[in-house]
Amino acid sequence: MPEESKGPESVSPLPEGAKAPSETASPDKPQAVPLTPSAEVKPLTGTASGASEAKPTEAAKPATPAPTAAAKPAAPAAAAPKPAATPAKPTGPVPEPWESELVTGLKQQYGSGILEASRYLGQRYLIVDSSVLPEILRRMREEEGFDYCVDITAVHYPKREHQFDVVYVLYSFAKNERIRVKTRIKDGEHVPSAVSIWATANWLEREVFDMFGIVFDGHPGLKRILLPEDWHGHPLRKDYDILQQDKEWVHINLGIESGQ
Amino acid sequence: MSDSTKLDYLDLDTKDKTFLDSTEMVLNMGPQHPSTHGVLRVILKLDGEKVMGTECVIGYLHRGVEKIGENRTYTMFNPYVDRMDYVAAVSNGLGYCETVEKLLNVEAPPRAQYIRVIMTELCRIASHQVWLGTHALDIGAITPLFYAFRDREEILRIFEKYCGARLTTHAFRIGGCIYEAYDGFEEDVKRYCTFFLPKLDEYEKLLTTNRIWVTRTKGVGILKPEDCIALGVTGPVLRASGVKWDLRKAQPYECYKDLDFDIPTGINGDTYDRYLVRIAEIRQSVRILQQAVERIPTGPIMAKVPKVIKPPVGEVYHSIEAPKGELGYFIVSDGSTQPYRVRVRPPSFVNLQALDTMVRGMLVADVVAVIGTLDIVLGEVDR
Numbered sequence: 001m002p003e004e005s006k007g008p009e010s011v012s013p014l015p016e017g018a019k020a021p022s023e024t025a026s027p028d029k030p031q032a033v034p035l036t037p038s039a040e041v042k043p044l045t046g047t048a049s050g051a052s053e054a055k056p057t058e059a060a061k062p063a064t065p066a067p068t069a070a071a072k073p074a075a076p077a078a079a080a081p082k083p084a085a086t087p088a089k090p091t092g093p094v095p096e097p098w099e100s101e102l103v104t105g106l107k108q109q110y111g112s113g114i115l116e117a118s119r120y121l122g123q124r125y126l127i128v129d130s131s132v133l134p135e136i137l138r139r140m141r142e143e144e145g146f147d148y149c150v151d152i153t154a155v156h157y158p159k160r161e162h163q164f165d166v167v168y169v170l171y172s173f174a175k176n177e178r179i180r181v182k183t184r185i186k187d188g189e190h191v192p193s194a195v196s197i198w199a200t201a202n203w204l205e206r207e208v209f210d211m212f213g214i215v216f217d218g219h220p221g222l223k224r225i226l227l228p229e230d231w232h233g234h235p236l237r238k239d240y241d242i243l244q245q246d247k248e249w250v251h252i253n254l255g256i257e258s259g260q
Numbered sequence: 261m262s263d264s265t266k267l268d269y270l271d272l273d274t275k276d277k278t279f280l281d282s283t284e285m286v287l288n289m290g291p292q293h294p295s296t297h298g299v300l301r302v303i304l305k306l307d308g309e310k311v312m313g314t315e316c317v318i319g320y321l322h323r324g325v326e327k328i329g330e331n332r333t334y335t336m337f338n339p340y341v342d343r344m345d346y347v348a349a350v351s352n353g354l355g356y357c358e359t360v361e362k363l364l365n366v367e368a369p370p371r372a373q374y375i376r377v378i379m380t381e382l383c384r385i386a387s388h389q390v391w392l393g394t395h396a397l398d399i400g401a402i403t404p405l406f407y408a409f410r411d412r413e414e415i416l417r418i419f420e421k422y423c424g425a426r427l428t429t430h431a432f433r434i435g436g437c438i439y440e441a442y443d444g445f446e447e448d449v450k451r452y453c454t455f456f457l458p459k460l461d462e463y464e465k466l467l468t469t470n471r472i473w474v475t476r477t478k479g480v481g482i483l484k485p486e487d488c489i490a491l492g493v494t495g496p497v498l499r500a501s502g503v504k505w506d507l508r509k510a511q512p513y514e515c516y517k518d519l520d521f522d523i524p525t526g527i528n529g530d531t532y533d534r535y536l537v538r539i540a541e542i543r544q545s546v547r548i549l550q551q552a553v554e555r556i557p558t559g560p561i562m563a564k565v566p567k568v569i570k571p572p573v574g575e576v577y578h579s580i581e582a583p584k585g586e587l588g589y590f591i592v593s594d595g596s597t598q599p600y601r602v603r604v605r606p607p608s609f610v611n612l613q614a615l616d617t618m619v620r621g622m623l624v625a626d627v628v629a630v631i632g633t634l635d636i637v638l639g640e641v642d643r
Contacts, residue, residue: 200492226319
């Protein structure tokens with residue numbers, strides 16, 4: 001299934017990539033624009049806002065200048081090395097740069113510490129370097145008015161060098177705005193705790209530690225929260241299979257061979 | 261005579277300090293305690309009957325919902341979310357469907373939006389009824405439980421007629437609703453509203469001015485607005501502390517912007533105010549129902565969504581106002597049929613964290629009241 005799904009995307013971005021960024025958030029537009037050369041296909045793909053199974057492949061083939069025979073074997077090879085991390089220009093909307101006073105202020109102060117400031121489907125996010133993360137979070141809380149830390153979570157991309165995205169969802173009651181601050185860290189790298197900034201970070205960080213094994217420096221009591229304390233492994237890492245479990249723990253504590 | 265007793269007392273005090281100094285005691289409350297609403301274990305550090313500190317031990321109901329989400333398709337994961345906050349299953353489903361819709365960049369058609377709002381508001385009432393019944397039962401008032409569950413039955417009947425299920429409804433699909441409102445849906449909802457308002461007065465007659473109820477709840481578990489915000493507490497608990505914030509108003513979703521309703525707020529942020537706020541919220545929900553049911557437009561109930569849902573690469577955080585607070589979903593798509601990551605931001609989990617702040621310095625009996633007033637569902641806390 002994943003191979004099948006990667007196929008159409010890695011083929012279609014060639015014609016689309018050039019025009020898509022200038023478009024607005026509507027998904028239909030970037031799709032319809034590149035497909036104009038092949039007139040018969042246009043009404044078909046225009047109706048589906050997400051990518052339907054067969055149509056994009058069908059549509060992309062005539063649009064691609066390369067012969068179809070050459071494009072086909074190339075597609076899985078290109079998709080294989082980094083399937084998730086590649087920002088393969090999708091059939092849908094594309095993140096657009098987000099410019100505002102807040103971003104320019106941050107960029108002035110932290111320069112290259114701000115890796116990206118974008119907006120996707122109307123939602124704004126910042127990607128910042130982990131070295132400036134605590135300062136930025138504190139600034140968000142104290143100067144920019146993001147007084148409510150909605151959520152802290154992480155995403156695991158095992159094929160990237162910086163394997164983890166740590167995501168902070170912040171909200172400002174005064175501005176009625178929500179933004180996400182993301183940082184990328186390597187496996188084993190520590191993140192400074194945000195408990196001193198928002199008290200709510202306590203349990204949220206414990207959960208991230210429990211599920212991903214990411215250590216938060218300066219956390220008042222970093223220990224597992226949902227799983228038993230002596231459990232081995234961090235289940236939301238991608239290398240942790242859905243059926244995997246700590247057999248030893250299950251055997252000792254439940255007296256059974258397997259929980260499955 | 262009085263002098264001699266005084267002397268005795270003083271002697272005891274100076275001679276044997278431990279006799280009067282109570283030592284700190286650690287007491288386990290739960291995980292099988294009837295008033296912890298499931299399997300919550302609270303370790304209480306007590307000085308006599310005074311709570312010096314608490315620690316929550318959770319995770320007994322952990323099923324790995326987020327991991328399951330990564331291993332199921334978008335459509336297959338939809339029924340799973342109902343099992344988190346199982347007393348407000350409709351809200352969970354709404355939040356999930358809306359988030360995936362956002363990722364797909366589609367919007368449910370107006371008719372579907374109205375049906376969704378009606379179902380969700382009914383669900384909010386049902387959830388608050390469960391809260392009222394169990395919360396009052398914890399404190400010692402048995403009658404409200406029977407009253408609340410009797411009236412909740414009528415809502416479950418509407419749910420059952422609409423989608424065949426009473427508890428884990430799976431009422432909505434990505435892109436809209438799959439079930440058309442059945443014949444007489446509007447009449448049933450209208451009938452419920454007229455039937456229910458006098459019943460709500462009955463609840464209030466039992467509790468609002470009841471002396472025992474007021475004594476047990478007033479001034480108990482006070483949460484200041486700044487503490488609420490720092491702790492990320494949302495929902496009725498936040499509003500009872502005086503912060504007028506409701507996602508239905510702040511960032512309207514579905515057709516809430518067309519409906520007229522108020523956000524009830526409290527003043528003191530204690531258990532009694534939280535009770536009043538929830539009761540007032542039920543009244544507002546009835547108001548929303550009465551308006552929405554008159555205005556259901558005709559038209560399709562499903563947006564144009566592909567049969568196989570494959571959102572483009574990207575990530576989205578979207579949240580709704582669930583009966584317990586801000587219920588958020590953070591979904592990362594890698595362009596395949598399965599979500600790359602599903603994160604649920606559960607209101608119960610975050611609200612439960614405030615327990616320690618609320619019960620410090622109170623009595624053991626107040627812990628029971630505070631757990632009840634937080635309105636947690638352990639299925640959602642542990643996921």
